[in-house]
Amino acid sequence: xxxxxxxxxxxxxxxxxxxxxxxxxxxxxxxxxxxxxxxxxxxxxxxxxxxxxxxxxxxxxxxxxxxxxxxxxxxxxxxxxxxxxxxxxxxxxxxxxxxxxxxxxxxxxxxxxxxxxxxxxxxx
Numbered sequence: 001x002x003x004x005x006x007x008x009x010x011x012x013x014x015x016x017x018x019x020x021x022x023x024x025x026x027x028x029x030x031x032x033x034x035x036x037x038x039x040x041x042x043x044x045x046x047x048x049x050x051x052x053x054x055x056x057x058x059x060x061x062x063x064x065x066x067x068x069x070x071x072x073x074x075x076x077x078x079x080x081x082x083x084x085x086x087x088x089x090x091x092x093x094x095x096x097x098x099x100x101x102x103x104x105x106x107x108x109x110x111x112x113x114x115x116x117x118x119x120x121x122x123x124x
Contacts (some may be wrong), residue, residue: 021095
């Protein structure tokens with residue numbers, strides 16, 4: 001069960017459109033099941049999303065899209081690399097986002113760390 005947070009700066013790409021691309025890329029590369037689609041989308045004023053424009057030699061702009069994916073542990077490095085590459089390519093192709101402006105963070109958790117409602121730990 002991934003929970004995706006998408007942060008953009010005003011005037012940047014539409015967060016809901018980004019979310020659809022993220023979801024499809026997760027299904028294709030990370031074995032995420034259909035209908036397992038939960039996103040938090042936030043748009044920030046310029047200056048309210050802080051980033052280094054040149055960290056690790058990647059030149060970022062205010063078109064930056066920050067994507068944090070929290071999901072169950074267990075994906076291989078190769079699966080994650082395939083996800084990052086596919087996501088950056090599709091965001092560029094479909095929304096015109098520069099690949100340099102796609103920042104992704106994955107947070108892996110144990111299955112018992114989820115409650116989908118009713119105060120229950122459905123995966124525990």
